Amino acid sequence: MNLNGKLAVITGAASGIGLATAQVFAAAGARVVLGDINEPAGEAAAKALNADGKSATFIRLDVTDEAGVLHFRNQVNALNDAVDVVVNVAGWSKIEAFVNTTPDLWQKLVDLNYLGTLRVTHAFLPQMIAQGAGKIVNVASDAARAGSGGEAVYAGSKAGVVAFSKSLARETARYKINVNCVCPGPTDTPLLASIPDKQREALMRAIPFRRFAKPSEIADAVLFFACERSAYLTGQVLSVSGGLTMVD
Ligand SMILES: NC(=O)c1ccc[n+]([C@@H]2O[C@H](COP(=O)([O-])OP(=O)(O)OC[C@H]3O[C@@H](n4cnc5c(N)ncnc54)[C@H](O)[C@@H]3O)[C@@H](O)[C@H]2O)c1
Incomplete structure (x- = not known):
């Protein structure tokens, strides 16, 4: 699998799965643009990739800021290359029983996880349509497929990402654009580290492989959807969860 000469935009690329995606893509020959609020x-991350002989550019991005997303898109376009791949990774969760949550938290989760994916996709889609090619890979979550206690609203926001991806795949196949979703199970990132130890231990015990995913293992699945080896796949949802979830 390679991305030789391709330009790939990755959101949430300063940490965890997004960072691993940037690293895996760069190793596969892509020029990567890392977008994140964490400057x-x-x-x-971009400096380390460039020092390693790869091609990486960091551009600040807040996916919850409509105008900021368009400014980010313009800065990417100023690199003077067609955007071949967009990967929406930026996201966040907080473990809390739904009964104790507030509308402010619901708003935050939907704005970041669901609308953030829409904003970035909407910004880059016209140029993919014009070029008659493009790969969009959205990182959702197994919470969307199987549910997740303490993450009811998060799971809903990610289920929105899944349904959006399938619907967009139907709309854009005529332009030779592939839209697919990767659903990680528990993955060893700073986000997972933020949940209580007891819950992490219970999760670990439930995973047939008895370990969390490495971020690079999620990134490998993203790479598959971003490269030509998956040319005939669109609107698909791939769970990378060590067998934790096996629902259809
Ligand atoms: N780690 C897991 O177990 C797990 C499981 C399922 C799904 N996911 C999903 O994978 C994605 C990445 O999670 P992670 O575990 O790597 O988390 P992480 O916290 O390590 O990384 C998330 C990155 O997103 C960035 N970000 C947050 N808000 C942003 C914004 N408004 N605009 C731009 N960037 C923003 C953060 O700065 C951070 O760099 C998320 O969408 C998450 O929901 C993670």
Whole structure:
């Protein structure tokens, strides 16, 4: 699987799965644009990739800021290359029983996880349609497929990402654009580290492989959807969960 000469935009690329995606893509020959609100970590990630002989650019991105997303898109376009791949990874969750949550939290989760994916996709889609090619890979979650206690609203926001991806896949196949979803199970990132130890231990015990995913293992699935080896796949949802979930 390679992405030789391709330009790939990755959101949430300063940490965890997004960072691993940038690293895996760069190793596969892509020129990567890392977008994230965390400027120091994003700059450091791009610097490390460039020092390793790869091609990486960090551009600040807040996927919850409509105008900021368009400004980001314009900065990417100023690199003077067609955007071949967009990967929506930026996201966040907080473990809390639904009964204790507030509308402010619902708003935040939907705005970031669901609308953030829409904003970035909407910004880059016209140029993919015009070029008659493109790969969009959305990182949702197994919470969307199987549910997740303490993450009811998060799961809903990610289920929205899944349904959006399938519907967009139907709309854009005529332009030779592939839209697919990767649904990670528990993955060893700073986000997972933020949930209580007891819950992490219970999750680990439930995973047939008895370990969390490495971020690079999620990134490998993203790479598959981003490269030509998956040319005939669109509107699909791939769970990468060590067998934790096996629902259809
Ligand atoms: N880690 C897991 O177990 C797990 C499981 C299923 C799904 N996911 C999903 O994978 C994605 C990545 O999660 P992760 O575990 O790597 O988390 P992470 O916290 O390590 O990384 C998330 C990145 O997104 C960035 N980000 C947050 N808000 C942003 C915004 N408004 N605009 C731009 N960037 C923003 C953060 O700065 C961070 O760099 C998320 O969408 C998450 O929901 C993670």
